[in-house]
Every structure is written in C-alpha cells, then in structure tokens.
Amino acid sequence: MSTDQRVTVPGRAGALLAELGDRAVLHDLYDEEGAPVYHAIAGSSPLEVRELVGALRPTVGPILELAAGSGRLTMPLLTLGRELTALELAPGMIRILTERLRAVPAARRDRCTVVPGDMSDFDLDRTFGAVVLGATSVSLLDAPGRAGLYRCVRRHLAPGGRFLLTAVDVADFGSSTTEQVMDVDGSDGTRYRLYEHWTEGADVRTVTVFPQPLEAAAPAITVCTTRIGVLPVAQLETELAHAGMILTDRRPLPPTGGRHHDVLLVAEVAA
C-alpha cells in the first residue's frame, strides 16, 4: 500500500501505524497477504448463516453467491444440496476458497462453481433462483458500483427469484467519533486486534487489523485495513426500488455481541 493509503487510516490504528513506521507493512484486507488474515478472523458467524439458509429454503433452483470470499457462507450453503455459483473478485480469496473446496466430498464440491468476477459488473449468461450477498458486503461498493450490482442481480434472477443481502443497521452505530477495539483469536493460531473507526455522519468506516501482541523485535509487521461504506437500510431500499426491485422482507439478525446489528433484506423484481 502507498503512503497515501497509510495516511487514510484514522484514530488509534493510524497512530499505531505511524509509531511502527517502516516496520508496518500495510495491506488491503482482501489482497494476497490480507486474504489469509481475513480468513483467520472471519469465523463462522452461525447466526447469519442460519438466517440466510432459512430464507433460501422457499426459493428454488441454483444459487448465486456474490463476494464469496474464502467460503464462510459457501460451505454451509452447499449443504442445501443445490447448485451453487460462488463469484469473488480477489485472487487470494479465490485461492483459499478453492483449497477449501478440494477438501470436501466430490458430490458436494461438484455442485459448486467458483467464478472470478466483479459483483458490480458480471454476466454469467444464465439465471438463478436466488442471489445471495452476505457479510454486509454491499457496503463495500460505492454508489455506481451498487447500481451495477442491482442491474446485474436483476438480470440474473429467474422469474420469482429472490435477492438476499445482509446490511448493517446504521442507526445502531452510536454517536460522535467512536473506535471499537476487539481482540480475536484467529483460526491460524494468531491473536489479532481489530480497530473499527467511524465518525457519526461519515459514509465510511475503517477496519484495521494488527497481530497481537506486537513483537518488539519483529523487522516487519503485517497490518491489514479495509474501508467499508455506511449505508442506511432506507437508502438501500430506495436504491433497490430505482433498480426495479422491491423489498419483500426485512428481519433483524440475532445480535452477535458486537457493536452493531445486522439485518437480512429480501428483494424481488418488481411486478
């Protein structure tokens, strides 16, 4: 990452980066170095998975999962016994997902097709009974990116198909500038410290991940960061309507103990 991107890390995480100086090697959370860190801290979030799987049950036909990442949702979605296409942009994430799929029984693996692609601009030349975008990843896209996403989703939905996405309930963020610090035991045996920084009214929050503790003698320390949009659900609903889709369901996801609550949205192509 460039010095400019380093400067955009705000709050205590930014101060810590400055303190580490050249010893800190900053990466995007989804690039080649960041992907294994994301995978180690992503966990399994059984609550989101359970809600998504439940909401998928009334749908029929193949499923398209967008921004599939390293497969946190892909693996449980495959247990539905349906054909699944997993689209993902980052090569490092695709590599981990592909490795994970190699380890599952062939009968299950053969139902999954991994497609490199951009969720805001793709053409798979087929339709699906459901399109899923979990992990509140819609907020990774800017406004033109979201317009592209809705256009592509609409084009890939079979008649009666559903678009399921999760989003952060922005009202829960609290007020003024806040920085939440959370320690997570990664599945790779490393402990990580996550800083999530958001200023009330700002349209992005920044998540930065450091290994914990910081080794005083280490010549290089990998630090990963990502900027995530803050999107009120009402705005998403308006954007979906402009794209010719209507929200048919909105349910809060069970709290995970984190700072904010997520919601599951279900949309269909407007009649």
Ligand SMILES: C[S@@+](CC[C@H](N)C(=O)[O-])C[C@H]1O[C@@H](n2cnc3c(N)ncnc32)[C@H](O)[C@@H]1O
């Ligand atoms: C928060 S992670 C979620 C990954 C996975 N769905 C999960 O639940 O763990 C967001 C993912 O979106 C991917 N991503 C970001 N922008 C994308 C885009 N434009 N098209 C497809 N994937 C994208 C990132 O590489 C990353 O794997």
